[in-house]
Amino acid sequence: MYLRHEEGDSYYLAAYGDxxxxxxxxxxxDEWGCKNVAWKVSDEDDLESYQERIEESGYDAEFVDSEKPGIGNTLRFDYPGASPEYMELVYDVARAFDTVxxxxxxxxxxxxxxKPEQGAGYRRIDHVNFNLSNASECAQxxxxxxxxxLREEGLGPDGExxxxxxxxxxxxxxxxxxxxPEDGNALDKIDHVAYYMDGGQAGELERTADLLKERNIEIxxxxxxxxxxxxxxxxxxTPGGNKVEVFSGGYLIFDPEWEPITWTPEDGSDGFVWWGGKAGSHARRQYDFVPTDETDWSEHDAYPIRTRPEQEPPE
Ligand SMILES: [Fe+2]
Structure with missing residues (x-):
């Protein structure tokens, strides 16, 4: 990624296609986590109407001066989730075409x-993912x-x-x-931020896996x-403790009548890991939202994230 600005202890980054x-x-x-997520609205007048709607829903929303370069009028708001600390809606956002x-x-x-001549070569930001004790309330x-x-959802055994x-x-x-899952990732924290990469599995993602291994960064x-x-x-x-997802390919939704896709325990782990061999089993144990069995995955060299012991590379 490109470092666009550096101010005190803040480092502003962008992918080449952002x-x-x-x-x-x-x-x-002192610790990993996410402080803030900001969203851009398509019309400046939307800021005030969303302020009303957020307040009507029982949460604070106030206009603040952004401390970030190139960001205009900022509506800072709270929502039902415990993380991030706050979110923001913005309209004026400096454009890379003008600033690079x-x-x-x-x-x-x-x-x-x-495209950067060194490094992983992310094209653009894709998404953020939060592990929350009230995930469904936040989604609603x-x-x-x-x-x-709502595009896709995962249900538990009682349909929740x-x-x-x-x-x-x-x-x-x-x-x-x-x-x-109860023995999984830290609750009420960000799980990861994802950046999009061209090329699918055998393209730049695979090259990035090599770059990470060369630097001893754990996949x-x-x-x-x-x-x-x-x-x-x-x-x-990352060395700072935050998790990043490399995200490549996938499908897009153009159907205005799209109905949410529902995954249930009967689908097993297919929703999270469609395929992926041993590495997929490892990931499934860490992140799958549907506990499917009582397998002790430590026997398969898989451990919950952040408690995983140092181990030798698989044979
Ligand atoms: Fe993700």
């Missing part, structure tokens, strides 16, 4: 930044108050919604809310393929 000036801000801190320095411009007129709130569409994938664009999700899931979203994926944990 049309925004930046899509990720890293702050130095000459030496990083692409000769392709429809791409703001040239996003539909009712912010006009997101345990996970939801939502979007406002043809992407299957820009945000997911997931109830993690904690995949490369494998999701049933939900149908994307090729791989997860790794």
């Amino acid at each position: 049309w925004q000036d930046f899509t990720l801000v890293l702050h130095e801190g 320095p000459e030496e990083n411009r692409s000769r392709l007129k429809n791409q703001p930044t040239r 709130w996003f539909q009712d108050v912010l006009d997101f569409n 919604q345990l996970a939801a994938w939502l979007s406002v664009s043809p992407l299957v999700h820009e945000i997911a809310f997931v109830t993690p 904690v899931g995949g490369p494998a393929r999701h049933g939900i979203s149908q994307a090729h994926f791989m997860y790794y944990v």
Whole structure:
């Protein structure tokens, strides 16, 4: 990714195809996690109408001056989830086509930044995923108050919604809310941010796996393929402790009458890992929202994330 700005302990980053000036801000801190997610509205007047709707739903929403470069009027709001600390709606966002320095411009007129000659080569931000104790409530709130569409969902044995994938664009999700298994990931925290990569499984994703291994950065899931979203994926944990998903391929939704796709315990783990061999089993144990059996996955060299012991590479 490209470092666009550096201010104090904040680092502003963008992928080469991100049309925004930046899509990720890293702050130095004592622990991993996500402080803020911001969404752009399509019309400036929407900011005030969403302020009303958020307040009517019982949550605070106030206009603040953004501390981020190139961001205009900002509606900061709270919502039912415990993470992130707050969210924001914005309208004015600096565009990469206007801000990328000459030496990083692409000769392709429809791409703001040239492909990096080193590194993984993410094209654009794709989605964020939160592990929340009230995942279903948050998903409903996003539909009712912010006009997101439910695209896919995962149900538990009693028909309760345990996970939801939502979007406002043809992407299957820009945000997911997931109830993690009891012995799984940290609750009420972000699970991961995902960046999109061209080429599918055998393309740049595979090259990125090699780059991660060369740097001794642990791949904690995949490369494998999701049933939900149908994307090729791989997860790794950065040295700062945050998890990143490499996300490639997948399907898009253009049908205005799209009905949410529902996954149930009868589907087993197909929703999370459609295929993916041993690495898929590892990921399934860590993240699957549907506990399917009582297998002790530690016998298969799989452990919940962040408690996984140092181990030798598989034979
Ligand atoms: Fe994801």
